[in-house]
Amino acid sequence: MYNEAMERRILTGAEAVACAVELVKPEVIPVYPITPQTHIIEKLAGCVASGRLSAEFIRVESEMTAIGAVAGALVEGIRAFTATASQGLLFMHEVLHWIAGGRLPAVVAVCTRGVGAPWTLWCDMQDVLSQRDTGWMQVFASSAQEALDFLILAYKVAERCSIPAMVALDGFLISHTAEPLEVVDDEVVSQFLPPFEFELALKGEDPFTLWPIPGAEKYYRIRKELFEDHRKALDVWMEEFDRWYSLTGRRYSPVEAVLPENAKEAFVCVGALSGTVSHMMKNALLDEGVGLIDIKLFRPFPEELLRNAASSLDTVYVIDKAVSYGRSGILGEEVEAALRDVCRVKNMVGSLGGLDLGPERIVELYRRARDSREKVIWI
Amino acid sequence: MDLTDCGLMEPGHIACAGCGAALAMKMVSRVIPEETRVVVPAGCWSIIMGRHPDLCVRVPNVHTPFALACGFATGMRAALRRKNGDSPVLVWAGDGATYDIGFGALSAAAERNEDIIYVCYDNEAYMNTGAQRSSSTPYGAWTTTTPDLKREDKKDVVFILAEHGIPYIATASVSHPDDLMKKVKKALRKSGFRFILLFTPCPTGWMMEESQTVNAARLAVEAGVFPLLEVENGVFRVTYEPSWIPVERYFELQGRFKDLDEKGVSSFKERLERRWRRIRERVKDAHL
Numbered sequence: 001m002y003n004e005a006m007e008r009r010i011l012t013g014a015e016a017v018a019c020a021v022e023l024v025k026p027e028v029i030p031v032y033p034i035t036p037q038t039h040i041i042e043k044l045a046g047c048v049a050s051g052r053l054s055a056e057f058i059r060v061e062s063e064m065t066a067i068g069a070v071a072g073a074l075v076e077g078i079r080a081f082t083a084t085a086s087q088g089l090l091f092m093h094e095v096l097h098w099i100a101g102g103r104l105p106a107v108v109a110v111c112t113r114g115v116g117a118p119w120t121l122w123c124d125m126q127d128v129l130s131q132r133d134t135g136w137m138q139v140f141a142s143s144a145q146e147a148l149d150f151l152i153l154a155y156k157v158a159e160r161c162s163i164p165a166m167v168a169l170d171g172f173l174i175s176h177t178a179e180p181l182e183v184v185d186d187e188v189v190s191q192f193l194p195p196f197e198f199e200l201a202l203k204g205e206d207p208f209t210l211w212p213i214p215g216a217e218k219y220y221r222i223r224k225e226l227f228e229d230h231r232k233a234l235d236v237w238m239e240e241f242d243r244w245y246s247l248t249g250r251r252y253s254p255v256e257a258v259l260p261e262n263a264k265e266a267f268v269c270v271g272a273l274s275g276t277v278s279h280m281m282k283n284a285l286l287d288e289g290v291g292l293i294d295i296k297l298f299r300p301f302p303e304e305l306l307r308n309a310a311s312s313l314d315t316v317y318v319i320d321k322a323v324s325y326g327r328s329g330i331l332g333e334e335v336e337a338a339l340r341d342v343c344r345v346k347n348m349v350g351s352l353g354g355l356d357l358g359p360e361r362i363v364e365l366y367r368r369a370r371d372s373r374e375k376v377i378w379i
Numbered sequence: 380m381d382l383t384d385c386g387l388m389e390p391g392h393i394a395c396a397g398c399g400a401a402l403a404m405k406m407v408s409r410v411i412p413e414e415t416r417v418v419v420p421a422g423c424w425s426i427i428m429g430r431h432p433d434l435c436v437r438v439p440n441v442h443t444p445f446a447l448a449c450g451f452a453t454g455m456r457a458a459l460r461r462k463n464g465d466s467p468v469l470v471w472a473g474d475g476a477t478y479d480i481g482f483g484a485l486s487a488a489a490e491r492n493e494d495i496i497y498v499c500y501d502n503e504a505y506m507n508t509g510a511q512r513s514s515s516t517p518y519g520a521w522t523t524t525t526p527d528l529k530r531e532d533k534k535d536v537v538f539i540l541a542e543h544g545i546p547y548i549a550t551a552s553v554s555h556p557d558d559l560m561k562k563v564k565k566a567l568r569k570s571g572f573r574f575i576l577l578f579t580p581c582p583t584g585w586m587m588e589e590s591q592t593v594n595a596a597r598l599a600v601e602a603g604v605f606p607l608l609e610v611e612n613g614v615f616r617v618t619y620e621p622s623w624i625p626v627e628r629y630f631e632l633q634g635r636f637k638d639l640d641e642k643g644v645s646s647f648k649e650r651l652e653r654r655w656r657r658i659r660e661r662v663k664d665a666h667l
């Protein structure tokens with residue numbers, strides 16, 4: 001049934017995001033350009049200019065104002081969207097905390113990119129994983145199809161939980177790579193995503209204040225609630241993934257494991273890398289018995305699902321594209337904390353600033369990590 | 380003026396006694412409609428507005444990070460347009476938020492001619508953090524970060540914004556409440572980006588008797604230190620001619636100028652004259 005409602009198109013990740021935005025129909029879109037996000041906002045500029053999307057499209061002077069305007073629109077109960085990357089996301093940092101603490105269901109697309117200094121334009125995950133502790137949900141797409149689907153899903157979950165969500169897609173690797181995908185139609189999206197109603201929205205009639213200074217007890221309680229609601233949001237993601245499956249036939253899970261029979265080892269990664277690893281598995285470029293665990297949802301962190309996925313494994317190899325200096329890869333640190341008593345966890349910093357990470361290099365890393373006692377393996 | 384009329388402001392607030400910024404809000408809240416969105420970035424008003432869940436002005440109010448007032452206001456205005464809401468969106472920001480950390484966003488919002496009323500309550504320093512210098516602090520003033528007195532002029536934000544060609548700019552002082560309220564009303568009748576600079580002495584930061592707030596504001600106006608102006612679409616107008624009392628009378632009330640020596644005072648006066656020459660030129664141009 002669902003197949004008929006689906007249009008097959010060839011789109012880049014950036015175009016897929018713009019396409020999803022068109023379907024979600026946010027009414028306020030403040031934008032500020034940064035590579036590799038620009039194709040998203042250019043596409044949206046066209047949509048709005050041509051009247052295909054009816055929205056306030058605001059060309060602001062900085063990412064700080066862009067995200068501020070998103071928050072301002074939400075405060076008035078109007079759905080909003082923006083996209084960014086790298087320095088732009090870092091520039092938003094203060095407001096990201098504010099939005100999460102303020103329980104605004106903002107959604108931002110991030111075309112992931114390394115951060116300066118020195119300058120880099122190319123892909124890694126340092127920008128987005130550095131926002132780990134802001135209180136935003138973080139979901140990682142490993143294809144343009146997922147970028148499209150996750151953006152729509154992110155609105156649904158964010159609005160159900162009053163927790164903001166970031167949809168990460170690898171800069172260039174996904175944002176600029178065209179692939180065939182299925183675009184859901186308007187009807188499916190309006191079935192899936194109800195009109196936005198935000199209970200905290202300012203109403204003209206009553207005096208109402210958002211975020212005045214509370215006592216420490218109250219502050220603590222507000223933040224504790226956010227923590228607990230984040231945990232609960234995991235179930236909401238699973239419910240909405242199921243619902244999405246029933247509407248579109250595309251099935252997702254916060255943790256997706258592809259393990260050959262009798263697998264004893266697996267790679268763990270987020271984003272486009274899982275595409276590379278799964279290609280290697282399909283083409284027998286990996287040793288037999290090596291599988292893949294693809295983490296789609298990073299915040300809230302699906303710890304139990306990950307533990308289950310790894311329960312029969314001896315070793316996992318985490319490939320990171322972001323580092324916590326003085327410690328290890330960021331993903332590696334998280335996976336190690338979750339699997340400490342389940343299996344061995346090896347951490348490899350596979351790529352930063354767009355360093356090419358193809359099958360050969362992955363095999364080389366894997367060999368070295370397997371034989372090495374080093375805590376963190378660098379190329 | 381009936382001094383007991385608090386407008387939308389509740390009687391009783393938690394500002395310091397004699398706070399000029401609180402007094403200014405009392406005046407403004409007498410003329411703004413009750414559905415006015417009031418956007419408050421970090422500053423003394425983050426506190427004065429009330430501790431959770433209190434609210435000392437009966438309006439819809441949003442607290443924002445320091446540099447984010449214009450960002451929030453921009454989004455709120457856009458959202459209101461989508462809802463066909465015509466409630467005014469009013470930013471209520473200190474001089475630090477306005478002249479310094481939020482200045483880029485302020486300039487940009489003015490350039491986009493956002494339909495916002497931006498009110499800066501100017502107490503000439505970062506008061507909430509304990510009286511540190513801002514770029515609004517005048518030459519010769521003591522602050523905790525200029526223990527040897529500020530050497531640079533107060534940034535002339537009115538001139539800078541005037542160059543943005545926005546529909547309305549006004550300055551007003553708590554010493555002249557009718558003028559202040561008239562200007563706010565006028566701003567409310569217009570649309571596009573409107574900027575109002577309010578002179579709001581801070582007894583705490585200026586080291587001044589609490590009872591002297593209005594007096595200090597009046598002397599600042601009469602000495603020409605705080606010019607009362609209107610700029611409409613780039614056209615300057617002096618709305619009140621000072622009586623040119625000596626600035627010393629204004630300085631005397633405050634501790635922050637007490638270390639300014641004679642040379643400093645005459646330098647202050649020269650700067651003041653220069654500033655007024657610039658204002659007069661702009662007023663003259665307007666009549667050409």
Ligand SMILES: Cc1ncc(C[n+]2csc(CCOP(=O)(O)OP(=O)(O)O)c2C)c(N)n1
Pocket residue numbers: 421422423424444445446472473474475476477502503504505506507508513
């Ligand atoms: C990004 C950031 N930097 C610094 C601060 C600390 N801070 C809070 S209020 C303030 C000064 C505000 O000065 P002003 O805008 O003049 O308002 P006033 O306190 O004088 O009312 C500062 C520096 C902050 N809240 N956020």
Ligand code: SF4
Pocket residue numbers: 394395396397398399400401423427502506507580581582583584
């Ligand atoms: S420090 Fe100054 S501006 Fe702040 S509340 Fe006290 S008097 Fe008002």
Ligand SMILES: [Mg+2]
Pocket residue numbers: 473474475500501502503504505506
């Ligand atoms: Mg100040």
